Amino acid sequence: MPSLNRVQIIGYLGKDPDSRTTPMGKQVTHFSLAVSKRWKTPEGETRESTDWINIEAWGRLGEICQQYLHKGSLVYLEGRLKTVKYEDKEGETKYYTKVVAQVMQMLDKKQEDEPVISTEDSPAEEEA
DSSP: OOOOOOEEEEEEESSOOEEEEOTTSOEEEEEEEEEEEEEEOTTSOEEEEEEEEEEEEEHHHHHHHHHHOOTTOEEEEEEEEEEEEEEOTTSOEEEEEEEEEEEEEEOSOOOTTOOOOOOOSSOOOOOO
């Protein structure tokens, strides 16, 4: 049976990206995106709800995110969901879901000195 694991998100960075190098020498960058939704109640009151989504970008895409994105940047991301299982300090099993980015497009107004960047050419270099 075929399956599909694809996510498309537009949101604002909650903080500057954080990069590190794995023991295998690959660069990975982490950041979070805020995705907000607004609606009106039957009484006409405006409400807002924000979801925070954890993002992971590998290799060249991670380098580009680290270099050009910052807190408040508006971005479009495509990627796939990945759930990680771990044990907390009390030994209880926990799950953590994130998006592994595969395509990123900056949506902020372009600065005069900012280059145009395409990240669709190389696949994500995620470690297993």
